[in-house]
Every structure is written in C-alpha cells, then in structure tokens.
Amino acid sequence: xxxxxxxxxxxxxxxxxxxxxxxxxxxxxxxxxxxxxxxxxxxxxxxxxxxxxxxxxxxxxxxxxxxxxxxxxxxxxxxxxxxxxxxxxxxxxxxxxxxxxxxxxxxxxxxxxxxxxxxxxxxxxxxxxxxxxxxxxxxxxxxxxxxxxxxxxxxxxxxxxxxxxxxxxxxxxxxxxxxxxxxxxxxxxxxxxxxxxxxxxxxxxxxxxxxxxxxxxxxxxxxxxxxxxxxxxxxxxxxxxxxxxxxxxxxxxxxxxxxxx
Amino acid sequence: xxxxxxxxxxxxxxxxxxxxxxxxxxxxxxxxxxxxxxxxxxxxxxxxxxxxxxxxxxxxxxxxxxxxxxxxxxxxxxxxxxxxxxxxxxxxxxxxxxxxxxxxxxxxxxxxxxxxxxxxxxxxxxxxxxxxxxxxxxxxxxxxxxxxxxxxxxxxxxxxxxxxxxxxxxxxxxxxxxxxxxxxxxxxxxxxxxxxxxxxxxxxxxxxxxxxxxxxxxxxxxxxxxxxxxxxxxxxxxxxxxxxxxxxxxxxxxxxxxxxx
Numbered sequence: 001x002x003x004x005x006x007x008x009x010x011x012x013x014x015x016x017x018x019x020x021x022x023x024x025x026x027x028x029x030x031x032x033x034x035x036x037x038x039x040x041x042x043x044x045x046x047x048x049x050x051x052x053x054x055x056x057x058x059x060x061x062x063x064x065x066x067x068x069x070x071x072x073x074x075x076x077x078x079x080x081x082x083x084x085x086x087x088x089x090x091x092x093x094x095x096x097x098x099x100x101x102x103x104x105x106x107x108x109x110x111x112x113x114x115x116x117x118x119x120x121x122x123x124x125x126x127x128x129x130x131x132x133x134x135x136x137x138x139x140x141x142x143x144x145x146x147x148x149x150x151x152x153x154x155x156x157x158x159x160x161x162x163x164x165x166x167x168x169x170x171x172x173x174x175x176x177x178x179x180x181x182x183x184x185x186x187x188x189x190x191x192x193x194x195x196x197x198x199x200x201x202x203x204x205x206x207x208x209x210x211x212x213x214x215x216x217x218x219x220x221x222x223x224x225x226x227x228x229x230x231x232x233x234x235x236x237x238x239x240x241x242x243x244x245x246x247x248x249x250x251x252x253x254x255x256x257x258x259x260x261x
Numbered sequence: 262x263x264x265x266x267x268x269x270x271x272x273x274x275x276x277x278x279x280x281x282x283x284x285x286x287x288x289x290x291x292x293x294x295x296x297x298x299x300x301x302x303x304x305x306x307x308x309x310x311x312x313x314x315x316x317x318x319x320x321x322x323x324x325x326x327x328x329x330x331x332x333x334x335x336x337x338x339x340x341x342x343x344x345x346x347x348x349x350x351x352x353x354x355x356x357x358x359x360x361x362x363x364x365x366x367x368x369x370x371x372x373x374x375x376x377x378x379x380x381x382x383x384x385x386x387x388x389x390x391x392x393x394x395x396x397x398x399x400x401x402x403x404x405x406x407x408x409x410x411x412x413x414x415x416x417x418x419x420x421x422x423x424x425x426x427x428x429x430x431x432x433x434x435x436x437x438x439x440x441x442x443x444x445x446x447x448x449x450x451x452x453x454x455x456x457x458x459x460x461x462x463x464x465x466x467x468x469x470x471x472x473x474x475x476x477x478x479x480x481x482x483x484x485x486x487x488x489x490x491x492x493x494x495x496x497x498x499x500x501x502x503x504x505x506x507x508x509x510x511x512x513x514x515x516x517x518x519x520x521x522x
Contacts, residue, residue: 025410025413028406028409028410028413029409029410029413031403031405031406032402032403032406032407032408032409032413033402033403034403034405053410055408055410056405056406056408057406098424099424139420140423140424141293141294142292142293142294142295142423144292144295144317145289145292145293145317145318146293147293147316147317148289148290148293148416149286149289149290149314149316149412149416151286151410151412151413152286152289152290152293152412152413152416153416155409155410155413155414155416155417156416156417156420159400159417159420159421160420162401162403163359163360163401
C-alpha cells in the first residue's frame with residue numbers, strides 16, 4: 001500500500017493517446033485509486049480535456065500537463081517505467097512484473113519521482129519511447145490476447161500500486177537500477193533526473209561524433225543504446241556533472257587540438 | 262495464480278449493463294487475463310454482441326450467455342461473489358478484499374463454480390442483487406471517488422485473480438461460507454448451487470405463509486433476509502434435499518391438518 005504522499009510522487013504519462021475517452025478513463029482510474037498527476041504527450045484530439053469518461057476526475061483532467069514529447073514529460077523524473085506486454089518483443093531493459101512494482105517503489109528513496117508511461121492504443125510504446133525508460137513493467141496478460149485497452153491498463157496498474165500487497169522482502173532477484181553494489185539507503189545523493197541523463201547522452205554523442213567514434217550509419221543505433229545504457233547505470237544527481245565534465249573536457253581538448261593542427 | 266482450469270470455473274456476470282462498449286471492454290479484459298465464461302443479464306441495448314470494444318474477444322462476446330435475471334445467471338454456481346465498493350452502504354454479507362480473493366478461491370474445492378457479479382454502470386448492484394451473493398468483494402478504491410467504470414472494474418478483478426499473489430495461508434480471519442465448523446477438505450459433498458438455495462427459500466417462504474409466520478407487511482423483508490441466511494449457512498448439495506424434505510413435510514402436515522379441521 002503506497003501512502004498518499006507516495007502516490008503524489010507518481011506521474012501517469014499517456015503517450016500519443018488517440019481516443020479522448022481513453023484519456024478520460026485513465027483520469028477516472030487515477031481518481032479511483034488516489035493518484036493526481038497526469039501528463040498527456042502529443043494527444044491526437046485537441047479537445048481531450050472535455051472527455052466525458054473522466055467521471056469524478058474532471059479537475060484532474062483540467063489540471064493535466066500537456067507536453068510535446070515524452071522526453072519533456074519525464075524530464076524531472078528519476079525513475080521512468082514503461083508499461084506493456086512482452087508478447088511481441090524482446091525487452092532491452094530489465095523487466096519487473098506488475099505485482100512486484102509497489103514494494104519496489106516503496107523501497108526507493110523519498111526523493112524519487114516516478115513516471116508510469118503508457119503507449120498509444122494501437123501500437124504501445126515504441127522502441128524510442130522505451131529507450132527513455134529505466135525499467136519495463138510487465139502486465140501479465142494472456143499470450144493469446146496480450147493487448148489491453150488503455151484505460152483498463154491504467155486501472156490495473158494503479159490498482160496494483162494502491163493496494164496492499166504482502167511484503168516481498170527478498171528483492172527482485174534480477175537486474176535493475178538498484179541491483180548494483182551501491183547501497184542507496186546509505187547515500188544521501190538522489191538519483192539523476194531524466195533531464196540530466198538526456199543532457200549526458202547529448203554530450204556523449206557530440207563527443208562520439210567529434211572523435212569519429214562510429215560511422216554515421218551507426219549513429220541511430222548508438223543513440224538508442226546510449227539512452228539504454230545511461231539509464232542502466234543508476235547514476236545519482238551528483239554523478240552527472242562529473243561525467244558531463246569529463247566529456248566536455250574531452251570535447252574541448254579535441255576541438256582545441258583539432259584547431260591547433 | 263489461478264490455473265487455466267480454475268479460470269474456467271469462474272463466470273463473469275454483468276447485471277443490466279447499459280453501454281455495449283462496457284460489455285465489450287469487459288469481454289476484452291476477460292480475453293486479456295484468460296477467462297472465457299461471460300453472462301449478460303438483461304442488457305439495455307439489443308445489439309451488444311457487436312460491441313466494437315471487444316477487441317480480440319469477438320468470439321467470447323458471441324458465445325456469451327444472456328439471461329433475463331441474475332437468479333438464472335447464477336443458478337448453477339456454488340459461490341456467488343458481488344463486486345463493488347463499500348463507500349455508501351453497510352454490507353449485509355461477509356466482505357473479502359479483492360487482494361485476498363485469489364487464494365480464497367484457490368482453497369475451494371475443484372467442483373466449486375464461481376460467479377463474479379458486476380452491477381450496472383450508474384448504481385452498482387442493488388440490495389436484491391446482493392441477496393443472491395454469498396460474499397461481497399471489495400475493490401479498494403479511494404473514498405473520494407469510489408465508483409469505477411464497469412470495464413475497468415472487470416479488468417482490475419480479473420487481473421487480481423489471474424496474477425501471482427504471494428501465498429496467504431492464514432485464512433481470511435473473518436466470517437465466510439467456510440468459517441464454520443464443517444471442514445470442507447474432509448467432505449466429498451459439493452456445495453449447494455444457487456438454484457438449490459432459491460428453491461429452498463421458496464419452500465420456506467411458502468411454509469412461513471402457510472403457518473402465518475409473519476404479517477404480510479413483513480414478507481419482503483423476510484424474503485430478503487432469508488436469501489442472505491441460506492447463503493451464510495454453507496449448505497452442501499446433500500443438505501438441500503434434507504431441509505427441503507423437512508419443510509415440505511411441514512407444509513403437507515399443515516395443509517392436511519387444515520383440511521381435516
């Protein structure tokens with residue numbers, strides 16, 4: 001059971017939802033389970049804030065944040081969770097089954113800001129969307145019919161997060177941001193935000209290009225992998241300026257030397 | 262985690278649903294979580310079987326059973342579970358929180374047939390509907406906005422039933438059909454069906470009327486309580502003819518004596 005103040009640090013993020021009724025249904029489920037922070041990324045229909053399905057969640061929908069990109073929506077978050085089924089793809093991130101998500105979030109530091117990201121109705125989250133996620137949350141649907149309705153998927157996830165689950169203390173038993181050697185409980189240093197990580201990727205890529213690290217034909221693939229990698233590292237807020245500093249130094253050195261040649 | 266054969270003994274029953282899109286959404290959630298048996302009681306809209314929202318569940322919707330009354334829909338069931346929130350009423354039945362439902366059903370005998378009953382969109386299950394239920398399943402929604410969308414409520418319940426839950430072996434700690442002294446594990450006698458119990462109520466009421474047990478003004482209240490009581494008794498299949506026999510004997514005696522007076 002997440003306390004109210006823990007629910008307040010969870011953002012529900014809907015990426016490119018097509019049907020406003022689904023946005024309203026997601027808002028209704030949020031109200032049902034006590035969540036308040038909704039972000040809508042690049043919605044298809046301009047009048048989504050008037051969705052009739054947001055029963056009891058009209059204010060929530062009015063106050064929802066609208067962003068143009070997923071990157072903007074999760075910029076302030078320190079843990080970004082993509083949702084979906086694994087029926088048709090091999091995941092590139094660590095996967096956590098939905099029933100284990102609440103104890104996992106509860107163990108995070110109080111300063112953690114969590115985004116729970118849902119893809120559009122037909123296709124779910126793209127590979128590019130997922131590259132912005134630290135973890136994949138798997139909703140355990142039946143292999144014969146894995147694809148859920150958006151509003152129902154939101155309801156199921158928030159139900160699971162808000163409900164009492166018997167304590168699972170043995171941990172996840174798999175790879176994840178916290179499975180490294182660093183013990184977060186001992187560290188007063190909060191995790192890096194998505195904005196930090198995006199900046200880091202940008203500077204690293206600039207460095208890679210400057211040093212001709214990869215053929216231009218490989219750049220898209222590297223870009224994608226780089227997003228995944230920086231999220232797997234469980235960087236803290238304080239790590240980022242250090243690493244940025246290093247790469248900026250490399251860049252400066254390289255440009256300086258190139259100029260002096 | 263309910264095995265597939267356990268899911269096959271669970272009927273999803275929708276009482277007087279108004280919006281066919283919600284019926285389709287319920288069917289879709291059933292397909293998502295591997296359930297197949299849908300009953301629709303007295304639907305508002307005649308063309309509900311064509312609901313567009315039943316993505317991946319078109320066959321399930323075509324094969325759904327339609328009945329005129331809830332009583333007919335649950336006639337063959339041995340455990341009838343009403344769903345809802347407890348925000349606006351004091352329950353007359355034992356209540357089980359949704360997170361405990363899967364272990365509870367798993368502990369039932371293999372012969373148990375379970376109905377999971379959902380009320381109509383606006384008002385939920387009526388007091389009369391609930392009188393046909395052995396137990397109430399509480400979906401733990403927020404007190405400020407307890408009322409869920411029908412399709413979302415079905416999704417949340419079936420998710421909880423189909424998902425792994427850590428074992429809860431200490432039992433329910435509250436009253437319920439199995440909390441009496443009879444140990445079901447030792448009994449090869451299956452529980453009574455709803456049809457049995459309805460017949461029993463009918464014969465008992467006839468007896469009550471015949472013996473002028475209650476003023477006619479009290480009959481509706483007694484009818485309601487009687488439904489609740491026979492469901493609380495955890496009668497077995499073999500109990501019913503015995504009790505029926507007794508009441509029929511009383512009736513016969515009374516009519517015989519009345520005639521001979």
